[in-house]
């Protein structure tokens with residue numbers, strides 16, 4: 298069983314985004330006005346569905362081709378994204394399911410609620426998934442998504458980003474986040490990013506160009522490591 | 537000044553984006569297009585996955601239905617939420633825990649799942665927890681996923697003794713109770729407002 302069955306360290310809210318952040322307008326009517334009720338962790342929080350057994354399709358991790366007819370590929374800058382999933386104690390999280398989704402190279406999502414001017418790419422669907430290996434490593438191939446404007450009451454543009462959903466070994470580790478790209482000037486003016494008040498926590502969401510994993514005459518690689526909540530240190534010792 | 541040779545620069549690995557001591561990666565909103573990543577077939581992104589990932593195992597028998605809507609402040613129905621459910625099986629075991637994922641309908645805002653009634657849980661400390669289903673919700677406007685629980689009114693005797701429910705202010709406990717409706721249950725979630733649902737920090 299891959300479930301940890303071990304209690305998880307408390308979440309540090311200082312390095313998480315604020316639930317109420319009026320510069321990101323949608324939080325105004327959706328944040329909780331009551332304090333969260335603190336509960337002791339139970340087996341419900343220390344276990345998780347695990348998907349390590351899932352047989353993924355051979356193209357699930359390749360957004361460049363997973364929606365395109367054979368022989369075709371998506372328009373855009375070809376990249377790979379790779380990294381490790383660790384917990385806060387530095388242990389690799391193996392067999393973790395990572396699901397990603399993103400806009401196309403022009404900043405348009407294949408979604409009926411997205412009506413941005415940029416056209417759909419007939420060869421790009423926008424989602425992919427992969428599992429971490431026994432050392433916590435994952436990778437997928439895609440095209441670099443475009444920045445896009447969004448309705449937030451002003452001239453707001455999202456930095457280029459890839460959405461990530463990650464399952465750990467405990468439901469308390471469940472995480473959805475976004476990955477940004479090194480050097481993007483939109484990161485520091487985006488209200489969604491800046492809802493995280495901690496500059497170092499923001500830095501941790503920025504993937505770095507990695508020439509070692511880049512493939513000559515093919516694609517460039519970005520490294521993005523991810524940390525899930527760690528085991529509770531005192532519980533760990535008592536075990 | 538950079539003294540590396542051209543060959544070294546051409547093949548330079550990236551430094552990790554992580555900072556030490558390691559701390560949890562910050563959450564970001566799932567945004568309005570979460571379906572593309574998590575339930576792509578449901579919004580017409582077909583052919584990448586043969587089926588959407590909506591459960592961790594097939595349930596031979598799923599006798600109960602739970603449906604509901606999610607409301608934001610000012611009573612507006614949210615039609616872009618993703619919900620995940622994690623619960624014990626009928627015997628109260630998480631070895632065969634049941635996980636399901638769905639979204640609120642893009643037009644009506646209604647969500648609905650079929651499942652089994654979870655069993656009571658006995659904790660290591662010798663307590664008994666009333667049957668419940670954990671619900672984790674993400675969407676546009678939620679910077680961090682939020683966690684609540686569904687309890688069932690027919691377990692009232694256990695609920696009144698439940699050590700977790702005892703931590704919830706009495707006046708708000710009813711927000712965690714599913715309401716019997718048409719042979720199933722109704723569970724509405726209020727993100728904000730007079731009937732704001734209880735959300736947990738575990």
Ligand SMILES: [Fe+2]
Nearest residue numbers: 455458460567
């Ligand atoms: Fe996005």
